[in-house]
């Protein structure tokens with residue numbers, strides 16, 4: 063139902079006026095959401111094909127996760143890590159089981175978990191590998207996106223993310239993504255870790271050549287280097303597996319997780335690794351006031367329980383295959399390329415037709431929310447509960463937009 067009053071425009075104006083312009087949101091003001099759908103302040107409904115950049119893998123307000131949150135809200139929400147609480151041990155145990163690792167360290171945002179991985183890798187390098195103090199290097203890939211802190215943007219190759227924020231943190235080497243020879247050449251006795259996204263999300267859902275991730279795994283094992291997989295966007299069901307590394311039969315030394323771990327309710331991130339790695343930390347050497355709080359742990363336990371049924375992964379595979387089939391039909395009809403895996407697609411629009419932003423505005427007019435990334439590339443990542451019919455609706459809308 064469309065309300066007589068236009069509530070969208072004033073809300074857009076207010077946000078424009080009182081917020082730093084570090085985002086350029088579509089002019090939609092969401093008031094409510096359920097499952098794969100959101101409703102704006104004027105009563106218009108949209109299929110959410112971004113899902114909070116994969117933070118909403120299980121959909122908006124999944125009943126099990128809302129129930130877990132509600133129950134926890136009535137008990138205890140914050141203790142700080144100065145004390146233990148009764149959700150902490152079970153959450154760490156459950157996540158260790160899901161990842162197959164010995165230990166986990168919870169944080170809040172993805173960037174904090176990446177920072178944690180960088181710090182732990184360096185410390186492991188000094189204490190265990192024997193790298194001379196202050197000399198540790200970490201090899202990363204160009205096109206990476208690992209977050210927004212000053213250290214993380216120091217090894218970004220995206221000028222927008224990096225410019226004007228120097229001086230930059232040293233200790234990182236950037237190599238082309240997907241190039242094993244370049245990676246091997248960059249690793250030396252100072253290298254403590256190779257930090258990669260198994261599929262690069264922000265770069266436009268870039269899937270590396272088959273054999274690349276197993277090659278990285280081999281190289282890291284041979285050269286005594288930690289393979290750190292940033293699965294913040296690719297993990298927890300998105301690609302049709304629990305982790306995108308699973309698709310290549312690869313087990314990294316450390317997983318970095320975030321986004322969907324919080325069920326779209328609270329920010330929850332974590333790293334998971336073996337005892338010989340996370341065991342290097344001692345009291346006082348790293349921490350976070352909110353990391354591992356009771357509410358976060360209760361919701362994340364619900365997320366882990368959902369993933370342990372295998373259903374979200376199965377749906378991502380099944381409905382994802384349908385999505386890719388349907389998108390494939392648009393190649394040569396406005397699309398120049400479709401990439402991705404599971405319910406995750408990067409699509410390149412013929413730049414002669416329109417920009418990614420224009421395509422998103424067109425989709426919005428047809429009741430579909432999506433996000434452009436670079437230039438004419440769009441990223442589609444609907445919640446994993448989306449149906450084939452809903453996918454058909456979204457792809458039909460895209461076809462209409464591309465026809466102009």
Ligand SMILES: Cc1ncc(COP(=O)(O)O)c(C=O)c1O
Nearest residue numbers: 171172173207208209292294295
């Ligand atoms: C692969 C990857 N790593 C890290 C991050 C940063 O996460 P956050 O925005 O929660 O700090 C993101 C966010 O998009 C991401 O996609």
